[in-house]
Amino acid sequence: MYINPNTDKPIFIQIAEQLEDAVFTGVFPEETKVPSTNEISALLSINPHTVLKGMNMLVDEEVIYKKRGLGMFVKEGAVERIRKKRQSRFYDQYIAVLLEEASKLQMSKEEIIMLIERGYGK
Numbered sequence: 001m002y003i004n005p006n007t008d009k010p011i012f013i014q015i016a017e018q019l020e021d022a023v024f025t026g027v028f029p030e031e032t033k034v035p036s037t038n039e040i041s042a043l044l045s046i047n048p049h050t051v052l053k054g055m056n057m058l059v060d061e062e063v064i065y066k067k068r069g070l071g072m073f074v075k076e077g078a079v080e081r082i083r084k085k086r087q088s089r090f091y092d093q094y095i096a097v098l099l100e101e102a103s104k105l106q107m108s109k110e111e112i113i114m115l116i117e118r119g120y121g122k
Helices: 011-024 037-044 048-060 078-104 109-120
Strands: 064-067 071-074
Touching (some): 011 078, 037 048, 078 109
């Protein structure tokens, strides 16, 4: 994990995003334990409450859950929930921006599709 203190993004959000990505990519499979608040806090030299705030975001999103006395674990179905969340944001973050720029460039639908197909070839 890496925290960038020079960004406007709050540290707790950076932690939540990195843990979410680790779950999504299989670093922490479903029903396995994730590092504790204290472990992450010590690793990154940050306040444990900041780590907990990021982890609680993932609890609220049903990505991880707490087993009393044992720690935090990846919730069953977490990968699919993350996938759906990312897919719903995909349009706003990428497609809408692409279409806006393509419009400025006066590109046709066919030209955009050709560029996308060219990208798939790589």
